[in-house]
Amino acid sequence: MLKIVVDCFGGDNSPIANIEGALEALKKDDGFIAVLAGDEEIIKKHLANYQYDASRVEFLDAKEVITCEEQPTEAVKKKPDSSLVKGCLALGEDADAFVSTGSTGALLVGCTLKVGRIRGVSRPALLPTLPTLKGGEVVMLDVGANADCKPLNLFHFALMGSVYASEVLGIENPRVALLSNGTEDAKGNELIKQVNYAFRHSPSINFVGNIEARDIISGDCDVVVTDGFTGNVAIKSMEGISGGIFATLKKSISHSLLAKIGALLMKKSLMEVKNTLDYNKKGGAVFIGAKKVVVKAHGSSKASAITASILQAKRACQNNIVDVIKDKIANTPVPPFSAEENA
Amino acid sequence: MLKIVVDCFGGDNSPIANIEGALEALKKDDGFIAVLAGDEEIIKKHLANYQYDASRVEFLDAKEVITCEEQPTEAVKKKPDSSLVKGCLALGEDADAFVSTGSTGALLVGCTLKVGRIRGVSRPALLPTLPTLKGGEVVMLDVGANADCKPLNLFHFALMGSVYASEVLGIENPRVALLSNGTEDAKGNELIKQVNYAFRHSPSINFVGNIEARDIISGDCDVVVTDGFTGNVAIKSMEGISGGIFATLKKSISHSLLAKIGALLMKKSLMEVKNTLDYNKKGGAVFIGAKKVVVKAHGSSKASAITASILQAKRACQNNIVDVIKDKIANTPVPPFSAEENA
Numbered sequence: 001m002l003k004i005v006v007d008c009f010g011g012d013n014s015p016i017a018n019i020e021g022a023l024e025a026l027k028k029d030d031g032f033i034a035v036l037a038g039d040e041e042i043i044k045k046h047l048a049n050y051q052y053d054a055s056r057v058e059f060l061d062a063k064e065v066i067t068c069e070e071q072p073t074e075a076v077k078k079k080p081d082s083s084l085v086k087g088c089l090a091l092g093e094d095a096d097a098f099v100s101t102g103s104t105g106a107l108l109v110g111c112t113l114k115v116g117r118i119r120g121v122s123r124p125a126l127l128p129t130l131p132t133l134k135g136g137e138v139v140m141l142d143v144g145a146n147a148d149c150k151p152l153n154l155f156h157f158a159l160m161g162s163v164y165a166s167e168v169l170g171i172e173n174p175r176v177a178l179l180s181n182g183t184e185d186a187k188g189n190e191l192i193k194q195v196n197y198a199f200r201h202s203p204s205i206n207f208v209g210n211i212e213a214r215d216i217i218s219g220d221c222d223v224v225v226t227d228g229f230t231g232n233v234a235i236k237s238m239e240g241i242s243g244g245i246f247a248t249l250k251k252s253i254s255h256s257l258l259a260k261i262g263a264l265l266m267k268k269s270l271m272e273v274k275n276t277l278d279y280n281k282k283g284g285a286v287f288i289g290a291k292k293v294v295v296k297a298h299g300s301s302k303a304s305a306i307t308a309s310i311l312q313a314k315r316a317c318q319n320n321i322v323d324v325i326k327d328k329i330a331n332t333p334v335p336p337f338s339a340e341e342n343a
Numbered sequence: 344m345l346k347i348v349v350d351c352f353g354g355d356n357s358p359i360a361n362i363e364g365a366l367e368a369l370k371k372d373d374g375f376i377a378v379l380a381g382d383e384e385i386i387k388k389h390l391a392n393y394q395y396d397a398s399r400v401e402f403l404d405a406k407e408v409i410t411c412e413e414q415p416t417e418a419v420k421k422k423p424d425s426s427l428v429k430g431c432l433a434l435g436e437d438a439d440a441f442v443s444t445g446s447t448g449a450l451l452v453g454c455t456l457k458v459g460r461i462r463g464v465s466r467p468a469l470l471p472t473l474p475t476l477k478g479g480e481v482v483m484l485d486v487g488a489n490a491d492c493k494p495l496n497l498f499h500f501a502l503m504g505s506v507y508a509s510e511v512l513g514i515e516n517p518r519v520a521l522l523s524n525g526t527e528d529a530k531g532n533e534l535i536k537q538v539n540y541a542f543r544h545s546p547s548i549n550f551v552g553n554i555e556a557r558d559i560i561s562g563d564c565d566v567v568v569t570d571g572f573t574g575n576v577a578i579k580s581m582e583g584i585s586g587g588i589f590a591t592l593k594k595s596i597s598h599s600l601l602a603k604i605g606a607l608l609m610k611k612s613l614m615e616v617k618n619t620l621d622y623n624k625k626g627g628a629v630f631i632g633a634k635k636v637v638v639k640a641h642g643s644s645k646a647s648a649i650t651a652s653i654l655q656a657k658r659a660c661q662n663n664i665v666d667v668i669k670d671k672i673a674n675t676p677v678p679p680f681s682a683e684e685n686a
Binding site for chain 1: 530580
């Protein structure tokens, strides 16, 4: 049976939300064993409050916790007994997947050092699933694993994103778009122009052209390819403005009784909007290209988001995402990145 | 008296909104003459519907219009009789400023060819003024003039942004932040790491550190420095999500009578939020570093946004922004961009 390690420490609501999320996932899907990583004593004390199938719960005892404030490389080195490092190490043994709400930086370092990348993949990437305005889903990568990218990295991102969209989200022949500062092929910085040329010359990518950032969640594409610096800025810009809108609205309402009543009547709609755009509901960001399935759930994840992340990891394992990516990378010719190279 | 050329053609609501915006600006500020650029016959026909001080209105007849669909460099070359090109040319003569709702690309090309940059400025940049969640204003540059930037360009952006924030917005000793994928100095791509080093070593910049994209509009800084590719992605991400939220809300409300009533009661608050975050209300984006004041108002600008852009151009002229930038660039030593360079 598949073994999914759940890091019970490191998030804002850990360990309780992480434990509850794991137990809920066990109820929803009977195809895996949950390995709860962290201080076993503390975890067992919390578990006493719940009913669950004990035969599908294992423990990975770890006394240390890596915080988001620590420098990632140092933290991974200095805390071998942390749930995060032990979770990464378990992937080198018989575990199939790891879900963590801990420090993104430390998780990337831990995975890179202890798990490694799929043969042929030039750089693994962080891939979140975002809700679209049409009610569907879109994946974007990289949103932060690689601040500096070469054209080949983005070509691999396109292949891996396409595999994820088709195998895990069930999207047939996913439409790939390249994030740029204009839709025309001639737009973009030097990196993006080269990648655009390559995408136009690769029959393996269902390339629908460049998109502007305002259309990331339009629903007109299934995979958005970008370097890790730009992707990080894009996703955090969206987070910032969306948080800002709801905060401003709340403040404005507080000044008026009528508005307060209005907000009550609109509550369902307001929640619907918040939920529609809340990408944490879709699970975590996958560290795609790593040799095993690794999912980074948001640090502020509640139990439901952790359940979603675990089930997402399960789907990725079940659909052999790692092997499919390995084959895809091995069997796809690398296209030219410029007319000169093509000559 | 100052002469401000107003491009009456090229925006979604042109020429009427542009003409109305200009007349309103004339009413609000008696310190300038408006030169209306575009087909004189058509403009005069519209003007017949308004009362205004004819002694402060001049005309710059131009029969052609450059559209946003045209390739900028070609369009500028092929349409010398367009309001956009003639407006740029007027800046080479006695006009002090140019406000346009036309094609951003064509305006940048036109300015670069016909107006030129301030001596010493390595690259002019597009600078919009954004509203902050604290009720203030923040400027960001570059949001699209330069897709590929060198560290020196961003150093000049910081100086020009600081001058703009202090001279036009009246912010004393503006706080400069560098857009990155994390707040720590070590974060960022290669470009940003070099610029961070330079900002830390320049006493002329009131550097408050790196910021993440979610904090652009937090109100914790006055000038956000970024390259034109990343800045474009950031601003369009914000636009996209903000438009998406209101569209989703509208759709959700349409399904429920209670929610509709709620929305009516909340109307003031909803409008307040929309207005708070609508950066077009703050005027247009300044093409800063050009030899004359050039303001690009949003293509969808209504009369009020055009009025705001004209008054913004007026303030920039009145405060001699071009001369202040020239002096600032000439008198500020360029800091080292790395420890090696500093050794």
